[in-house]
Amino acid sequence: MPPNPTVFDRALLRRRRLRARALGPETFLIDRVAADLAERLGAVLRQFDLAVDLGTPADAVRAALKDNAAIGTLIAASPLPDGDIVADEEALPFRDGALDLIVSALALQFVNDLPGALIQIRRALKPDGLFLAAILGGDTLTELRQAFAAAETEVEGGVSPHVAPFADVREMGALLQRAGFALPVTDVERLTVRYSSPFILMSELRRMGATNVLAERRRVPLLRTTLNRMTEIYAQRFADADGRIRATFEIIWLSGWAPHESQQKPLRPGSAQARLADALGTREIGTGEKPGNGS
DSSP states (O other): OOOOOOOBOHHHHHHHHHHHHHHOOOOHHHHHHHHHHHHHHHTSOOOEEEEEEESOSTTHHHHHHTTOTTEEEEEEEESSTTSSEEOBTTBOOOOTTOEEEEEEESOGGGOSOHHHHHHHHHHHEEEEEEEEEEEEBTTTTHHHHHHHHHHHHHHHSSOOOOSOOOBOHHHHHHHHHHTTOEEEEEEEEEEEEEESOHHHHHHHHHHHTOSOOBTTOOOSOOOHHHHHHHHHHHHHHHBOTTSOEEEEEEEEEEEEEOOOTTSOOOOOTTOOSSOHHHHHTOOOOOTTOOTTOOO
């Protein structure tokens, strides 16, 4: 089997996140996601004795969950040297069946082998343990992506990648199933943020540690002509009447349970005790029979 392609430069990602902290982090997005995660977890009537916050930038999730009485011990596992455990999301250090809960916010979209990471997460959970995460989806920063592509095509006659190819929500449920999770659920939330200019947007992305970390990124400085043309195209296509531009952040929510015999299971085919036709008050049409035929 060929090795998984390297889409993201993980070492560069760590450096960019450290730079963001030095600049003074912009936390509005992670704070919003952490609050939503805490609300979703609060609806789960379970006790989680040992939980891990996996890869979440900063301490937003831990702060949001600090008053959750259902969580016993919450451990921060981060690739940066500021958590309880230094751990890469692509190589988890936990033994099989060790954890009751794994949560993660805006981290797993930068994993090169997401199916493999999900398998490791499922194995680290105890039977009937819960995984709950938020990742950036494919429509994130679509405006910036389109503006850069148009500007580079016009000015330089070609396109280089600037915005990561994030996951599609339609794929994530299948990935959870492939990883062995029971009762997988995915849903999506789109957040539109407005800025006075694309330069302000890019400055905030830098302070989020969310600038370009693609392995195939351009290695030479961006031409000022291209950058200026990008801002013009962005304003032409994605500005509101007051001149402020729009930026989309798509948040995909994932949840799944490590399998356990007590969990609800789908009925076997043919095990229904009543016919759909009887419930609807209609006549059942047999195989090969055309609608409207008598008898």
